[in-house]
Amino acid sequence: MKDYEALLDRALIQIPDIVTEKSRFVVPSPKTFSEGRTTVFDNFGDIADVLNRDVDHFLKFLLQELGTAGKIEGGRAIFQGKFPFEVINSQIDDYVEEYVICSECGMPDTHLIKSGRILMLKCDACGGHRPVKKRRIRTETKKEIQEGEIYEVRIDAIGSKGDGIAKMDKYTIFIPNVAKGSIVKAKIKKISGTLAFAELVEQS
Numbered sequence: 144m145k146d147y148e149a150l151l152d153r154a155l156i157q158i159p160d161i162v163t164e165k166s167r168f169v170v171p172s173p174k175t176f177s178e179g180r181t182t183v184f185d186n187f188g189d190i191a192d193v194l195n196r197d198v199d200h201f202l203k204f205l206l207q208e209l210g211t212a213g214k215i216e217g218g219r220a221i222f223q224g225k226f227p228f229e230v231i232n233s234q235i236d237d238y239v240e241e242y243v244i245c246s247e248c249g250m251p252d253t254h255l256i257k258s259g260r261i262l263m264l265k266c267d268a269c270g271g272h273r274p275v276k277k278r279r280i281r282t283e284t285k286k287e288i289q290e291g292e293i294y295e296v297r298i299d300a301i302g303s304k305g306d307g308i309a310k311m312d313k314y315t316i317f318i319p320n321v322a323k324g325s326i327v328k329a330k331i332k333k334i335s336g337t338l339a340f341a342e343l344v345e346q347s
């Protein structure tokens with residue numbers, strides 16, 4: 144138990160690093176409410192503006208993720224069906240990660256360009272570019288993680304105490320002895336809320 148508390152202390156010290164990196168770019172929370180059998184996303188247009196993305200592209204993504212039909216009406220988007228705030232919020236996060244944030248420098252000053260048939264995200268801040276990822280299958284990415292299980296994760300950052308940090312859905316996973324940017328297999332030793340502590344099984 145002492146070890147675990149020590150881990151938790153280290154984790155809490157490390158977390159401000161992550162928060163600071165993300166706080167440069169703040170996406171407003173979606174304002175949503177249900178109206179009859181539809182869900183109104185009231186500040187849809189404002190969020191598209193902040194993201195500097197085409198409303199049609201943004202809408203198409205959300206409709207695909209929600210698996211529903213919908214339309215834009217003024218600055219609002221209206222979806223068929225009832226969708227909780229958390230669902231819409233997490234899909235906006237996915238959109239930002241995939242279509243807005245530069246994976247090289249983490250800045251949001253990017254635009255989408257077509258290179259042949261491939262959609263690329265080009266960064267105005269650092270000049271970096273990458274193909275936009277193919278959509279993942281959501282049922283695979285949204286599962287809860289479990290103690291004792293092994294997962295393949297990407298090390299996004301190294302914390303101030305030297306542990307690798309990987310994100311998996313809502314979880315922040317700490318793994319010692321790994322390199323930034325590497326894809327590793329890690330076994331979950333302990334989960335505390337959305338924090339997880341793992342040990343390295345295999346580094347590729």
Ligand SMILES: [Zn+2]
Nearest residue numbers: 245248266269
């Ligand atoms: Zn960049």
